[in-house]
Amino acid sequence: MTSDTRLLPHSRNGWLMLTAGAVALAIAPQFLPLYYVELGTSALIAAMLALSMQVLVGATGLVSLGHGAFYGLAAYTVYLVSPESAAQPMWLTLPLAMAVAGLAAFLVGLLSIRTSGFFFLMVTLAFGQMIFFIFHDTKLGGGTDGAYLGKPLISAFGATFDLPRRQRPLGIYYVALIQLMLMYAGLALLLKTLFGRALEGIKVNEHRMRAIGYDTYTIKLIAFTLAGSLAGAAGHMWALHRGFVNPEIVGWHQSAEALLMILLGGLGSLHGPILGALALTGLGEATQVLTEVSKAPYVPEKIAALLRLLGERKLLVEGLVILAVVIMLPRGLAGIGSKRLDKSGGGHA
Amino acid sequence: MSLPSFLAQSLNGLQYGLLLFLISSGLTLIFGVLGVINLAHGSLYMVGAYVAFVVARATGSLWLALPVAVLSGIVLGSLLERFLFRFFYKREHLDQVLLTFALILLFEEGRSLSVGNDFYSVPIPQALNFSIPIVEGFSYAAYRFVVIGVCLALAAALFLWIERSKMGAIIRAAAEKPEMVDALGIDPRRVHLTVFAVGTALALTAGALNAPLSSVYPNMGDNLLIISFVVVVIGGLGSVTGAFWSALLIGMIDTMGKAYAPAVAGLAIYVLMAGVLLWRPSGLFGQRA
Numbered sequence: 206m207t208s209d210t211r212l213l214p215h216s217r218n219g220w221l222m223l224t225a226g227a228v229a230l231a232i233a234p235q236f237l238p239l240y241y242v243e244l245g246t247s248a249l250i251a252a253m254l255a256l257s258m259q260v261l262v263g264a265t266g267l268v269s270l271g272h273g274a275f276y277g278l279a280a281y282t283v284y285l286v287s288p289e290s291a292a293q294p295m296w297l298t299l300p301l302a303m304a305v306a307g308l309a310a311f312l313v314g315l316l317s318i319r320t321s322g323f324f325f326l327m328v329t330l331a332f333g334q335m336i337f338f339i340f341h342d343t344k345l346g347g348g349t350d351g352a353y354l355g356k357p358l359i360s361a362f363g364a365t366f367d368l369p370r371r372q373r374p375l376g377i378y379y380v381a382l383i384q385l386m387l388m389y390a391g392l393a394l395l396l397k398t399l400f401g402r403a404l405e406g407i408k409v410n411e412h413r414m415r416a417i418g419y420d421t422y423t424i425k426l427i428a429f430t431l432a433g434s435l436a437g438a439a440g441h442m443w444a445l446h447r448g449f450v451n452p453e454i455v456g457w458h459q460s461a462e463a464l465l466m467i468l469l470g471g472l473g474s475l476h477g478p479i480l481g482a483l484a485l486t487g488l489g490e491a492t493q494v495l496t497e498v499s500k501a502p503y504v505p506e507k508i509a510a511l512l513r514l515l516g517e518r519k520l521l522v523e524g525l526v527i528l529a530v531v532i533m534l535p536r537g538l539a540g541i542g543s544k545r546l547d548k549s550g551g552g553h554a
Numbered sequence: 555m556s557l558p559s560f561l562a563q564s565l566n567g568l569q570y571g572l573l574l575f576l577i578s579s580g581l582t583l584i585f586g587v588l589g590v591i592n593l594a595h596g597s598l599y600m601v602g603a604y605v606a607f608v609v610a611r612a613t614g615s616l617w618l619a620l621p622v623a624v625l626s627g628i629v630l631g632s633l634l635e636r637f638l639f640r641f642f643y644k645r646e647h648l649d650q651v652l653l654t655f656a657l658i659l660l661f662e663e664g665r666s667l668s669v670g671n672d673f674y675s676v677p678i679p680q681a682l683n684f685s686i687p688i689v690e691g692f693s694y695a696a697y698r699f700v701v702i703g704v705c706l707a708l709a710a711a712l713f714l715w716i717e718r719s720k721m722g723a724i725i726r727a728a729a730e731k732p733e734m735v736d737a738l739g740i741d742p743r744r745v746h747l748t749v750f751a752v753g754t755a756l757a758l759t760a761g762a763l764n765a766p767l768s769s770v771y772p773n774m775g776d777n778l779l780i781i782s783f784v785v786v787v788i789g790g791l792g793s794v795t796g797a798f799w800s801a802l803l804i805g806m807i808d809t810m811g812k813a814y815a816p817a818v819a820g821l822a823i824y825v826l827m828a829g830v831l832l833w834r835p836s837g838l839f840g841q842r843a
Contacts, residue, residue, distance in 0.1 A: 268648065316832055323591070323647070324835050327787045330780070331828040338820035457780065461655070468652045518667070524659030531652040535645070 210396040210405060212263060212475040223476060227386060234378050242374050243446075248486035249381040250442045254459070255466040255478030256388055257435035262464065263472045264396065265428050266408035268326050271313060271333030273459025275306040275433040277450075278336055279440030281346045282306070284354040284450045292355030294365065295380075295445070299357070302441035303434040309336065310433020314426045321411075333457055341452040351451025354444055381442050385479070388435060392475060404428055469530055471537025480538050485523070492522050558692030563813045564806075569698050571805020572705035576760035577778060578785040578797045579712060580753030586729035586792020587749045590639060591647055593654035596779030597661035598754050602627065602761025603770045604669055607676050616679045616766065620704075623762035624755050631754025635747050643746075662772065671772050676765040701763050708759065709798060716794055725749060729792040781808070784827045790837025800838060 214220050230249075234242045254276050261267040279302035286301060287293040317328040340346045359366045359380055368376045395401050403424050406414045415421050444450060453459075462485075463478075470481025496516030499509040515522055534540055581595050605626055606619035638657075642650050678697045685693035716722035724745055728735045736742060761775070768774065785804050789796030804823055811819030830838060 262648075316828070320831060320835055323791070324787075324831055327783065328828055328831045330783075331824040331831070334780075334824040335821055335828070338824070342817050342820050464648075465652065465655060468648055472648070518663055520659045521663040521667075524656045524663065527652060527656035527659070531649055531656065532641075535649065 210401060211473060212259075212396055212405075213393055214474075214476075226476075230382055231379075234375055239371075239374050242378050244486065244490065246374065246378045246381050246446050248483050249378070249385050250439055250446060251463070251466060251486060252479040252482035253381070253385050253388060253439035253442060254436055255463045255470070255482045256385070256392070256475070257432050257439060258460075258463045259467055259475060259478045260392065260404075260428055260432040260435065262467050263475070263477065264401070264408065265404045265425060267425065267429070268464065269329040269333075269429075270326050270457050270460045270464075271317075271329030271331075271336075272432065272436055272463060273457065273461075274333035274336040274455050275310050276436040276440035276443070276459055277340070277452075277455030278309055279303065279306040279437035280444040280450045280454055281340060282437075283357060283441055283444035284346055284352060287355045287357055287444075289353045289355050292358055294360040295357040296360060297357075298444075299438065299441050302444075303437040306437025306440065307430050307434030310436075311426070311430040314429035314433070318422055318425045318429060330457055330460075333455075333460065337452060337455040337457070340455055346450060346452075349452060351449060351453075353449055356448045357441070357445050359445075377446055380445070384438060384442060388438070389475065389479070396475065400424070400427075465527070469527065469537060471539030473536055474539045477537055477539035484538060488523055488526060489519050492516050492519050495522075558689065559813070561688060561692055562694065563809055565694055565698065565702075567806035567809035568802070569702050569705075569805075570809050571802035572702060572709070573760050573764055574778075574782060574785050574805050575709060575798050575801035576705060576756045576763075578782040578789070578801055579709075579794050580756040581782050582786045582789065582792055582794060582797045583725070583729075583749050584753045585786065587725055587732075588639070588643060588746055590642065590650050591654070592753075593651060593779065594657035594661060595753075595757055595782065596775030596777075597658050598627070598630070598757035598775070599761040599778055600665065600770075600773075600775035601630070601661060602758030603676075603765040603768065603774060604665055604761075605758060606762035606765040607674055607770045608669065610676050610765075616676065619762050619765070620759065623758045627755030627758030628751045630758070631751035632747055634754065635750035639750060640743070640746065666772065673769060673771045675769045678766045697766060701767070704763060708756070712756075712794065721745070721748060781823070784823055788827055788830050788838055790839045793837065793839050796837055796839025 214223055230245075234245060237245070254273070258269070258272050261269055261272065282302045282305045283298050287298055313329065313332040317325060317332065320328050341349055346352060359376060366376060396404070403414065403419055406419070407421050407424065411421050440454070443454065466481035466485055467478045468481070469485060470479065471477030493516060495512045498504065499512035499516065504512070530537065577595065577599055580598075581592065584590055584592050584595070602623045605623045606616065609619040609622050610616045634657075638653070642653055678695075682697045682700055684696050686696055686699065687693040716725060724735060724740055725748075728742070728745055732742075735745070781804065785797055785801045788804065789798070789800035804826075807822055807826065808819065811822045815822075
């Protein structure tokens, strides 16, 4: 029994690869056209949301379908304080968005933490949908059509970084990347603390944790609130990136997608959700590559036709890849190349 | 609120509730007996609607659509169970979520490849294309009565099958104590195959029945999937009787809400579900654990 958490890399090589990935993400935009930089920002935001959800799913064993609601709620908070006509600085909007999302998560958690398993999933879905319908059915946030907002100004310590228009997407990319890295680092440190160990204990066997004296209700509530406010950071980043809110970002689909990224990337590691988010976003683009390949002169006509078909069918490729992952890689993408046997036995089979 | 409009909304609510029952009874059986969270259940409803559309377009009438939908449901359900789901009973719930999510995407693409992404209406059969006068100044579409009738007949058949037949008794036993069913030497594979095929056929039938009322369009099963889960949870997991009453309740609340209180209609059923789950987690009709 080592004192290290399961969710972090287990060897120096693992940490090296993680660092290499972070460096690659940091230098990639310098060589990519703006379109891919913006796509990259979307992927990083999805990664932030998925990573915040991993606090619940991977670390504590709580599967929530209301998580996306906190993300959307944060984006709407930005809309309410930073309207299109008067953009506010980020040092104001970010803490506020995180606080509102965290408060909502605290209130939802207060009621729903008592349930577990499938029931927890459905209660959180119910509360998430309530938040969704508040924005969908009332005029509070522009109704079903959504609304434009003033993108928060990137500023800190009194200085505002106002980039020339053409470079703004690059600046936003780095803001997202820095937040994602901070979130990962913060969570990695947290998981090594006694609190983090307690979360994992709850995931493996909650009854035993309670029996040895842990107040598992409070611990889970803290985790739920923390995850909600981190989802708020991701939602704030979405508003900063897109400058637009609509009810869709609050709906349960958002949670399902984040869950999908976690499952695709791997439940058993903190970096899995990031891998899953990047892979899922990249997959949509990769289909276009197939179309390009089909145009090459030496490709037989039948294969070219198949490639063209797949190139046009993004969801088909996505579906087939997910199917292949769930059948062949029970531990997700992060499990590739890892020889360590899974002794955690997370959940019952 | 006038009497005719209230009557119309009540009948609409009843019809919607019965339709929800066809979808959620399959969902609750599959969850209760097989332990599978089938997110693709809404897609099966969509498949049924498109089967009706394709049959109606090819033959020019809707009469054949219902039997074709039932048959294709049984075949599709059996194939899915035999070649896919069977290997996932022992896997974690989250793997099933991933699997069935992939199936949603594949069903949608299959639909898009074979029929396209356009919105199609499905004509009501000529013989039923009239309204029945109920009270002064109010008449109700005959086809909606037919849907209500067919749903009630199917519900009755389902109850009879589950309460009176030997297979039904095994299914009830399997939903409650699967270990006992194994211990008695009953081959669980046949039970699983039957339940999955029946559940699938019910979803396809619902889609086919409702196609003339809802028209057919991409992602049409999406919204119904979540509502059906709400029905299943309120009714109690695995309980067909529970699914029946809770489907009627949800159908009524949703329809009445949309007609008379649109600002809170969407909210209402989720408030109800959260309330039920917190007050009585095993559902209104489920047995207390």
